[in-house]
Amino acid sequence: MIYKRSSELFAEAQKVIPGGVNSPVRAFKGVGGHPIFVKEAKGAYMYDEDGNKLIDYINSWGPLILGHAHKPVVDAVIEKAKKGTSFGTPTELETKIAELAVKMVPNIDQIRMVNSGTEACMSAVRLARGFTGKDKIIKFAGCYHGHSDSFLIQAGSGAMTFGTPNSPGVTQGTAKDTLLAQYNDLENVKELVEANKDDLACIILEPVAGNMGCIPPAEGFLEGLKKLCDENGILLVFDEVMTGFRLAAGGVQERAGVNADIVCFGKVIGGGLPVGAFAARNEIMNYLAPVGPVYQAGTLSGNPLAMAAGYAMLSELNENRNIFESIDKKTEYLHEGMEKVLKDNNIEFTINRLGSMISVHFGNEPVINFDSSSNSASLGTFNKFFHGMLENGIYIAPSAFETWFISDALSYEDLDKTIEVVDKVAKTL
Numbered sequence: 001m002i003y004k005r006s007s008e009l010f011a012e013a014q015k016v017i018p019g020g021v022n023s024p025v026r027a028f029k030g031v032g033g034h035p036i037f038v039k040e041a042k043g044a045y046m047y048d049e050d051g052n053k054l055i056d057y058i059n060s061w062g063p064l065i066l067g068h069a070h071k072p073v074v075d076a077v078i079e080k081a082k083k084g085t086s087f088g089t090p091t092e093l094e095t096k097i098a099e100l101a102v103k104m105v106p107n108i109d110q111i112r113m114v115n116s117g118t119e120a121c122m123s124a125v126r127l128a129r130g131f132t133g134k135d136k137i138i139k140f141a142g143c144y145h146g147h148s149d150s151f152l153i154q155a156g157s158g159a160m161t162f163g164t165p166n167s168p169g170v171t172q173g174t175a176k177d178t179l180l181a182q183y184n185d186l187e188n189v190k191e192l193v194e195a196n197k198d199d200l201a202c203i204i205l206e207p208v209a210g211n212m213g214c215i216p217p218a219e220g221f222l223e224g225l226k227k228l229c230d231e232n233g234i235l236l237v238f239d240e241v242m243t244g245f246r247l248a249a250g251g252v253q254e255r256a257g258v259n260a261d262i263v264c265f266g267k268v269i270g271g272g273l274p275v276g277a278f279a280a281r282n283e284i285m286n287y288l289a290p291v292g293p294v295y296q297a298g299t300l301s302g303n304p305l306a307m308a309a310g311y312a313m314l315s316e317l318n319e320n321r322n323i324f325e326s327i328d329k330k331t332e333y334l335h336e337g338m339e340k341v342l343k344d345n346n347i348e349f350t351i352n353r354l355g356s357m358i359s360v361h362f363g364n365e366p367v368i369n370f371d372s373s374s375n376s377a378s379l380g381t382f383n384k385f386f387h388g389m390l391e392n393g394i395y396i397a398p399s400a401f402e403t404w405f406i407s408d409a410l411s412y413e414d415l416d417k418t419i420e421v422v423d424k425v426a427k428t429l
């Protein structure tokens, strides 16, 4: 494939944008080479500035669960835009999307819209601290909750890709209030809680981890955390920015049958526009301004265009619940196909999957937490795999520590093509 124009555009971008990108993983630093500049996209495909066609397994890192430029979403945004792009006043649509979200997601009474997943998680933790009157939080190594200070302690996603899970600029004072636990290790969490129980406001986690590759919760892990939280007056915060409106209409709460105290959303809820949200039962949400004392605000929060896109997306998912089953099946098909060809080629690998989240690690060890994800990441092999896939028109995340995001726009033909390419690339590894 030819990437002449992408290469030129990247050179220009680097002069005026740090690293040429507005979010680090886009830069391909983890895998080498330079990023693809995309011109347009439709359904399962992206078309880059050099005219290459790519089957997309990133889908804007999760939001586009129905594929690119999905008509109902695009139409809703266009219609809204004609009537004004922002008012800074309440609008009826904000109530409608809130009502719909509360209907789809179990165990929440109220929801507050923000502009990103980062904002949602940051605000959820402030709310948990305000509600409990306590300062400390527990997070898990390899979980990513956006880039606010409290979370950049052993963070996953880009931080893990670049080997900088702890960021300069985060003060000691902030870092000391974030306690670190190992994913899927309930005993480890119990010890931390025992030692700090009078100071703990919340435990926050990705209930199915997706930012160190896909790592499903071990049996009893979520239930155990819930019990531990309830017994000790700690709030359980599910960061469902990736899993919400993807693994089920009601996210992991519905799928695993475990309730959290506060739930964070992002990605799918915005239908491809910048939206995040956090939600809880009345008792907790009543602590938020203007009803309660915990301050949180946003000039563009609940923006009409963003709400139009989100409402169109959630409406479609709500009315066609079979979509969740459909993408799960497609992902399972991909899983089985890739497993077969990788085995046939004698490649060492581990595929983790839950529903429509899937990741391929090039190692034989089970991947169950940050350490096993880092250790099993044969980065050399992954990078070769990544570039082999790209060369053959398959666009997966440029990092060994990201989930693939399946969209329902992918056809079984696309999946067959992908499996064929995996077979072809495996022969070169």
Ligand SMILES: *Cc1c(COP(=O)(O)O)cnc(C)c1O
Binding pocket: 115, 116, 117, 118, 119, 121, 144, 145, 146, 147, 206, 210, 211, 239, 240, 241, 242, 266, 267, 276
């Ligand atoms: C993407 C993501 C975030 C951050 O969301 P942004 O919109 O990028 O700020 C937070 N938590 C999880 C689990 C995510 O996957």
